[in-house]
Amino acid sequence: MNEPEQKGLGWREGAFLAEAAAQIGCLTVVVILLALGAGIWLDSRLGTKPWFTLGLVLASIPVSLYMVVRLALSAARRAQGRESEESKESEESKNR
């Protein structure tokens, strides 16, 4: 049985996917490094080693995961919105 031929992404969709992937790729490390830096600084200032470092870094894990999921979902929603807009446009141009 022949499978339907897949077209794949075009120029705009490819650029959109690249933008979303690049953001997702950087988010986790930024959040966790900020938490680590802040924790080490607070511990050295307040003499509470290791509690602030541990607490902030532990807290940053669910925060970063939540942000990654939100970013991915919003990218998917925007992509769907874009797709439906484009299909509307092409239908309108056909009707004309």
Add this chain to the structure above:
Amino acid sequence: MKRVAKVLAVLVLIGLCAFSCVIGPLGQKQVVQPHIQMAAETFQVGPIKVPNTLMGLLLADLVLIGLFLAGTRHIRAGRPEAMVPRGLQNLVEAIYEFLANFLRGILGERAEKMLPLLITFFLFILVANWIELFPGFDTVGLIEQVHEGEGHAVRAVGPLIFLTHEEGEYTLVPFLRAANTDLNVPLALALISVFMTQVYGVQALGWGYFSRFINIKALTSGGFMGLMNFLVGLLETLSEFTKIISFGFRLFGNIFAGMVLLLVISSLVPFVAPVVFYILELFVGAVQALVFMMLTAAFTAVATAGHGEHH
């Protein structure tokens, strides 16, 4: 038989835990502060200085090649049992099918030519990232004298030598370190990715592909908008170079930061707490491998679709 294997696996795990619980306190009463160095540490093998990230890279290669050679041995030998996959072959086929279908969704019929490169990117980066989580990485190596910076005193326990938390003049040069914590490896992968994107672009669109970078036609016949198009082409040339930097530094930054995080947390709270971060690093390693593969696929989709074209 399966029950015996399960019992053996549990015994091995208990043995490893017991070993680390005994060996740890033997070495020192307080945990050693980690020595973090961005460049790969080197050790002398004959006349050659070998970076420990190269050892990590070779080990990742061996694991990957071994896994796929073992998983495809029935297929390569043309045995009939290859038609009904079992065990490792199942795993290897499932990995391939999942990645291939995912990439076909992005690249469509153009994917077939690019699958080997893209799947190799994913698998290599994944294995190279995850292998760092095995015991022995960053922790077992040669004790050497410090030439610059702070060092530690050492303490011998039988044939083993441990660094202690006291100040001294020794440091540890680990035998193994994750390949992607050396900027050279992610940059090399980035160069291959960007170069191959150009190759696929030329294969799909011919030499006209380069008109997106230097659009002489638009400059000579397009008036003001032509001039703008020409300038946009120059910006696009610049963006190809920035891709190399962003690819390389994203992967390096994430994996190096993961290594630092594990070392810092293990030195602060050596028991239980690092487990959470090991799980996080599993996630980060997989996401980075997926992001690298997806970005290469997306840039290839852009390069092969032609400017302004969309499906």
